[in-house]
Amino acid sequence: MVTSLWNVRRRFSLAERLPRLAVWVGAVAGLVAAAAILPACQRSPQEVGSVNTEFKLLGPSHKIVVESYDDPKIDGITVFISKSEKGGVKGALGLAEETSDVSVAVRQTGPIKVKEAFQSGEDALTERRSLVFKHLHVTRFWDAPHRTFVYVAWTDRVITGSPRSSISAVVAEPWGAQQPDLSLLSSPSNLPGVQP
Numbered sequence: 001m002v003t004s005l006w007n008v009r010r011r012f013s014l015a016e017r018l019p020r021l022a023v024w025v026g027a028v029a030g031l032v033a034a035a036a037i038l039p040a041c042q043r044s045p046q047e048v049g050s051v052n053t054e055f056k057l058l059g060p061s062h063k064i065v066v067e068s069y070d071d072p073k074i075d076g077i078t079v080f081i082s083k084s085e086k087g088g089v090k091g092a093l094g095l096a097e098e099t100s101d102v103s104v105a106v107r108q109t110g111p112i113k114v115k116e117a118f119q120s121g122e123d124a125l126t127e128r129r130s131l132v133f134k135h136l137h138v139t140r141f142w143d144a145p146h147r148t149f150v151y152v153a154w155t156d157r158v159i160t161g162s163p164r165s166s167i168s169a170v171v172a173e174p175w176g177a178q179q180p181d182l183s184l185l186s187s188p189s190n191l192p193g194v195q196p
Helices: 002-041 088-093
Strands: 046-054 062-070 074-085 102-114 122-128 134-143 148-157 165-171
Touching: 046 074, 074 134, 074 148, 102 148
Parallel strands: 102 165
Antiparallel strands: 046 062, 062 074, 074 102, 122 134, 134 148, 148 165
């Protein structure tokens, strides 16, 4: 009798816990799926190189990493970023909050062609700089009077952002004999930063 009561209590207890367990497992599976899908939505950077700045006994060393990104909306423009990466145990686990020290250099690396119209002040790329609250942005502007693409690298944070920034610009010039294709920016209604 005592054994059968214990089994009833045990089954009841598991039956109560099962819906909670299913919700928890579903939430974890959703987070894992989102973590796998979100990086795939953005173009992956190409690491150009890195230099170690501080040795860490446990985990990777602190370092400065140089990466290159192609502008997703403009052919012929490459964004180069130099940024710090924390090492140690937290850095290895992806739990470290990176500093706001970022430098940007943008260069014409081929014939310029605007593939998609964009708003002046739109992000060309974003990247997570902490587990949740901090992001690196590279924001693109079009300076129509000077026929120049201007890029600003900066970081934000939910509570307090950083005024640290870096700026670079590329003039829309011919590549050999090929003229830049700015046709998507030519009409006043499509021209970023210009009111019709």
